[in-house]
Amino acid sequence: MPERVMTEPDLRVTNFAGGITSPNPFWLASAPPTNCGEQIMRAFDAGWGGAVWKTIGAPVTNVTSRYSSIDWMGQRMMGFNNIELISDRPIEVNLREITEVKKRYPAHAVIASLMVESTREAWHEIVARSEDAGADGLELNFGCPHGMSERGMGSAVGQVPEYAEMITAWVKEKARTPVLVKLTPNISDIRAVARAARRGGADGLSAINTINSITGIDLDTLIPRPNVDGKSSHGGYCGPAVKPIALNMAQQVMADADSALPLSGIGGIATWADAAEFILLGCGTVQVCTAAMHYGYRIVEEMSDGLSNWMRSKGFRTIEDFRGLSLNRVTEWKHLNLNYKIVAHIDEQKCIGCDLCHIACWDGAHQCIHLDRVSGPMDGHVELHATPASRESESRESITVTPVTRREREAAFGKHAVGHGPYPTPLARIPRVDETECVGCNLCSCVCPVENCITMVEVPTALPPETWEERTRGTACVAEPQIT
Amino acid sequence: MRYFQSLILYVSHGFDEDLNLSSMFVEDREIRERFAALHAPLTAQAAVAEANRCLNCFDAPCMVACPTHIDVPGFIRRIASDNLRGSARKILESNVLAGSCSRVCPVEVLCEGSCVMHRYDRPPIQIAQLQRHAMDFFHRSGEPLMLQPAAEIGLHVACIGSGPASLACAAELRRQGARVTVLERRALPGGLNTYGVADYKLSTAESLLEVELIRGMGVEFRLNTAVESSAQLAALEAEFDYIFLGVGLGAMQRLNIPGEEAHAIQRMHQTSGVLNALELIAAYKTGHITRLGGKIIVVGAGNTAVDAAVAAKRLGADSVTILYRRAETDVTAFDFEFAHARHEGIEFLWRRLPVAIRTSEDDRILLDTLAVRQGDDGLETVPGSELTLHCDTVIPAIGQSSLMEMLREFSGVVMQQGRVTIDPDTGETSNRKFYAGGDCTNGGREVVDAVADGKRAALGILKAHCAAKEAAHA
Numbered sequence: 001m002p003e004r005v006m007t008e009p010d011l012r013v014t015n016f017a018g019g020i021t022s023p024n025p026f027w028l029a030s031a032p033p034t035n036c037g038e039q040i041m042r043a044f045d046a047g048w049g050g051a052v053w054k055t056i057g058a059p060v061t062n063v064t065s066r067y068s069s070i071d072w073m074g075q076r077m078m079g080f081n082n083i084e085l086i087s088d089r090p091i092e093v094n095l096r097e098i099t100e101v102k103k104r105y106p107a108h109a110v111i112a113s114l115m116v117e118s119t120r121e122a123w124h125e126i127v128a129r130s131e132d133a134g135a136d137g138l139e140l141n142f143g144c145p146h147g148m149s150e151r152g153m154g155s156a157v158g159q160v161p162e163y164a165e166m167i168t169a170w171v172k173e174k175a176r177t178p179v180l181v182k183l184t185p186n187i188s189d190i191r192a193v194a195r196a197a198r199r200g201g202a203d204g205l206s207a208i209n210t211i212n213s214i215t216g217i218d219l220d221t222l223i224p225r226p227n228v229d230g231k232s233s234h235g236g237y238c239g240p241a242v243k244p245i246a247l248n249m250a251q252q253v254m255a256d257a258d259s260a261l262p263l264s265g266i267g268g269i270a271t272w273a274d275a276a277e278f279i280l281l282g283c284g285t286v287q288v289c290t291a292a293m294h295y296g297y298r299i300v301e302e303m304s305d306g307l308s309n310w311m312r313s314k315g316f317r318t319i320e321d322f323r324g325l326s327l328n329r330v331t332e333w334k335h336l337n338l339n340y341k342i343v344a345h346i347d348e349q350k351c352i353g354c355d356l357c358h359i360a361c362w363d364g365a366h367q368c369i370h371l372d373r374v375s376g377p378m379d380g381h382v383e384l385h386a387t388p389a390s391r392e393s394e395s396r397e398s399i400t401v402t403p404v405t406r407r408e409r410e411a412a413f414g415k416h417a418v419g420h421g422p423y424p425t426p427l428a429r430i431p432r433v434d435e436t437e438c439v440g441c442n443l444c445s446c447v448c449p450v451e452n453c454i455t456m457v458e459v460p461t462a463l464p465p466e467t468w469e470e471r472t473r474g475t476a477c478v479a480e481p482q483i484t
Numbered sequence: 485m486r487y488f489q490s491l492i493l494y495v496s497h498g499f500d501e502d503l504n505l506s507s508m509f510v511e512d513r514e515i516r517e518r519f520a521a522l523h524a525p526l527t528a529q530a531a532v533a534e535a536n537r538c539l540n541c542f543d544a545p546c547m548v549a550c551p552t553h554i555d556v557p558g559f560i561r562r563i564a565s566d567n568l569r570g571s572a573r574k575i576l577e578s579n580v581l582a583g584s585c586s587r588v589c590p591v592e593v594l595c596e597g598s599c600v601m602h603r604y605d606r607p608p609i610q611i612a613q614l615q616r617h618a619m620d621f622f623h624r625s626g627e628p629l630m631l632q633p634a635a636e637i638g639l640h641v642a643c644i645g646s647g648p649a650s651l652a653c654a655a656e657l658r659r660q661g662a663r664v665t666v667l668e669r670r671a672l673p674g675g676l677n678t679y680g681v682a683d684y685k686l687s688t689a690e691s692l693l694e695v696e697l698i699r700g701m702g703v704e705f706r707l708n709t710a711v712e713s714s715a716q717l718a719a720l721e722a723e724f725d726y727i728f729l730g731v732g733l734g735a736m737q738r739l740n741i742p743g744e745e746a747h748a749i750q751r752m753h754q755t756s757g758v759l760n761a762l763e764l765i766a767a768y769k770t771g772h773i774t775r776l777g778g779k780i781i782v783v784g785a786g787n788t789a790v791d792a793a794v795a796a797k798r799l800g801a802d803s804v805t806i807l808y809r810r811a812e813t814d815v816t817a818f819d820f821e822f823a824h825a826r827h828e829g830i831e832f833l834w835r836r837l838p839v840a841i842r843t844s845e846d847d848r849i850l851l852d853t854l855a856v857r858q859g860d861d862g863l864e865t866v867p868g869s870e871l872t873l874h875c876d877t878v879i880p881a882i883g884q885s886s887l888m889e890m891l892r893e894f895s896g897v898v899m900q901q902g903r904v905t906i907d908p909d910t911g912e913t914s915n916r917k918f919y920a921g922g923d924c925t926n927g928g929r930e931v932v933d934a935v936a937d938g939k940r941a942a943l944g945i946l947k948a949h950c951a952a953k954e955a956a957h958a
Contacts, residue, residue, distance in 0.1 A: 073536045073564075074532055074533045074536040074564075352600040352601075352603040352604045353541075353545065353600050353603065354539045354541040354542070354600045355541055355542040355543060356539065356540070356541065356542060358542055359542035371543075388542065388543070391543055392542075392543050395543055395547065395548045395553065396547075396553045398548065398553075399551075399908055399909070399936075399940075400548065400549060400550070400551050400553075400936075401551055401926070401929060401933050401936075402551060402589075402590060402593060402594055402929050402930040402932060402933050403593050404928075404929055404930070405816065406814075406816065409593055412593065412597075413593065413597055424603050425600075425603055429545070449539050449604070450604065
């Protein structure tokens with residue numbers, strides 16, 4: 001139980017991946033917001049706890065344009081895509097600025113993201129120079145999915161566990177600071193590379209890098225975005241759209257004994273709540289890029305504040321108090337309780353009569369939400385009910401007229417309008433759940449626009465918990481392949 | 485002849501095939517300025533944002549509430565997905581006068597009034613504005629109506645009157661392969677859409693554009709063609725398979741008080757005297773009155789009274805007062821119309837009845853009134869409550885009379901209480917050759933009701949035609 005009076009939660013990160021500290025778990029990911037020292041110092045002023053420097057390596061030449069995005073329902077940048085390469089600034093300039101930043105912000109985490117050609121000498125050299133410049137840690141960019149991969153770097157390394165292990169080992173031969181390996185999601189099982197990094201001696205991991213993507217095609221010019229003089233190239237996808245994928249990969253890594261290392265979570269984090277979710281799956285820090293590119297560094301203020309307030313409400317004093325708490329709540333499907341039953345419940349007082357649950361259940365689920373409160377409840381076979389199409393065509397054939405007189409308007413819209421029952425919405429438009437047929441799939445509560453109008457209610461089955469594994473144990477129909 | 489009927493005729497009769505309606509009517513610039521559209525259209529970005537608010541209800545209440553049952557979520561979804569042509573097409577499938585409906589519909593008591601957002605403590609989706617957005621796009625495109633006629637089915641129908649009911653009936657019939665001829669007694673087609681809707685809601689030009697699109701489907705228009713004699717009617721019966729009556733209502737009811745007839749405005753540019761609301765609206769919409777001064781009294785408190793009062797104000801009247809025999813709570817205008825009148829600075833004089841019209845010594849108008857109170861047998865005047873109002877123009881707006889005289893000519897078309905009796909499902913009158921819809925059957929409702937009526941009658945006629953053909957084959 002939280003105490004009545006609690007001091008503000010402590011957001012500090014100490015000794016992450018064997019030695020990195022930062023005032024809070026919010027780091028800027030290696031990307032344009034961490035391009036130079038001037039930016040990073042402004043970011044620290046705004047409240048960011050750490051920054052992973054825009055990947056340092058032999059300077060590149062970039063193209064224009066570099067970004068494209070997916071808008072959704074009038075909101076900008078639900079998903080974001082880039083084809084920008086690593087830093088286009090000279091290595092020595094980046095390193096000089098690292099020194100400057102660390103001098104002015106000794107308490108903040110400055111991580112050098114690195115990517116050089118795949119030779120032991122090249123890696124030894126860049127590691128030594130970065131650490132000499134004052135970096136608190138190193139992040140090996142094995143994830144960049146575009147451009148650099150064509151040159152044998154980035155995800156070209158991250159997609160081959162043996163390469164990843166080899167280069168990690170080279171780096172560890174030289175490194176004195178913690179070494180994080182940044183993983184690419186563009187691989188069938190992210191754990192393969194996580195395990196390789198661990199074998200190579202990595203102190204921690206960052207995940208996920210961006211996902212291979214083509215965001216869309218301009219339907220006027222027929223040229224995919226982003227348009228570089230009439231051509232495009234696949235880019236790396238990020239932003240709010242990728243968070244579920246990133247969360248899954250974070251869970252996969254952290255739940256695997258051979259992969260698990262201190263993890264810096266990345267992927268679609270834009271709010272404190274997103275960050276809390278990554279931490280609940282075991283991440284020690286989180287990295288943000290798209291949201292900062294969208295709104296600027298100032299968003300971190302709300303993230304710190306929001307996380308702090310949530311921790312306070314939950315009684316968590318430190319990040320470690322809740323880190324990983326949800327990890328064991330994710331399991332394989334075969335361990336889920338088959339005897340757990342929930343059904344949808346519609347709050348008639350809250351229902352606004354949009355009937356989206358009805359059509360979703362009929363067309364997209366199990367045909368058990370009906371519009372029969374007036375015509376009389378009818379459970380059982382679908383064939384007994386009016387189909388959605390017949391209901392709509394009945395409406396189209398109905399004769400309605402404009403209520404022009406006061407009396408007509410009162411009848412249509414007044415308190416005692418025809419068709420109104422005891423609820424704000426006319427009874428005929430409040431759907432009814434046939435609980436015997438409801439499979440508890442959740443779709444209706446997902447589509448319902450009104451908060452807490454449709455809730456899923458447990459129906460005791462009086463049966464002891466039983467998983468699929470338990471149910472089929474010892475039977476002939478075990479279909480599970482054994483992995484050795 | 486009354487002023488109302490002596491408006492300049494732009495064309496002698498019928499259409500010149502090469503002439504379209506826009507060239508037949510020249511907007512008066514001063515009127516356009518004084519009657520600028522009440523609501524600014526949505527910008528493209530605002531339309532998409534608004535469209536995205538729509539929940540896309542199943543069997544949507546807005547669709548049910550619309551008399552023409554426009555698939556509102558369907559057309560809104562098309563706006564959200566940048567498919568404006570598809571949106572316009574979806575709308576036009578249900579309502580061929582969707583452009584005017586988006587401007588004149590009292591959506592507060594129709595689609596928008598039914599929006600589930602009201603129960604969600606959010607403003608309803610701006611359905612009318614979104615519909616207007618799609619229709620404006622379509623009109624700007626210059627494309628002909630997407631409802632192109634099916635193959636000829638050997639059916640020829642006359643629509644008498646060219647208001648919304650006839651236009652909707654004609655469009656639907658034509659779409660399904662019938663030949664249609666619309667007969668209009670006035671110089672311009674469109675009925676009340678052209679002559680009777682406040683210009684800040686729907687301009688004459690906008691109305692004519694919609695008529696022109698329907699004409700583009702191959703509907704024939706005969707303008708300046710009144711059907712007044714039984715001989716004319718017999719000729720029509722011989723020429724056409726079916727006749728649709730979309731004649732609307734008759735002239736504005738008279739006050740029936742001494743001095744009314746003597747002070748009636750007879751000539752163009754004369755503005756002192758008695759001029760009823762519909763005459764005033766038609767006159768300014770066609771550019772025959774561009775200014776009105778002095779003190780104006782509008783008698784009546786319905787939607788047309790508000791339109792006339794606001795028009796008088798915008799035409800430059802010093803003051804406009806609505807005189808109503810009942811109380812404020814009894815006003816028959818829609819709430820938003822009443823609010824609009826107040827917003828425009830209209831004054832009100834409640835519970836008073838005009839009893840006589842006289843000329844004052846300074847050659848203005850004197851309107852004698854009496855107070856009215858609720859008696860045992862309804863309203864009664866209060867003795868000794870005389871009040872004489874000094875004014876310049878009196879505008880009666882107490883409802884339209886029915887077109888009894890004309891309709892009596894149609895043999896076998898039964899009427900009740902001044903309305904043509906029809907089968908509501910088909911629009912069929914008691915004479916199987918005659919169908920009817922719109923104000924002449926419902927006593928005066930909205931444009932959208934007339935469109936729904938006209939379309940239903942078209943389907944009724946087509947059904948009867950098919951049945952007759954089958955019977956002939958059998």
